[in-house]
Amino acid sequence: MPFFLDIWGCIPEISKNCIDMTNASSTYLGAIMGVIVGSIISWWIYNRQKHTSEQQDKILSRIEDLEKNHSEILKKLADFDDKHESSFDAIQELDKKIDALLKKDQNSK
16 A cells, blocks of 8 residues: 555655655645545535425425315306306396386286
């Protein structure tokens, strides 16, 4: 392993025989720390985005369910309105017939 460290330069944090940190070792140490910090930040961002995406999917599915229920309610209201309209028309027709009978009765007296 000392041969491997000699190729990369003297890194006092790893090797016991080094006294001072060289430019090469500070570069390697900085690169290693950058990779570690970058990996942690990337994992954290990925994890937050995944969590947010899952929450958005749940919300969207709930909205779809609500829209489906809303459509069913609107259809039931339209059906009720149609029935109500026909009943209202029948009542108006009866009212006209009653008025005509009352008028006929008053004319005959």
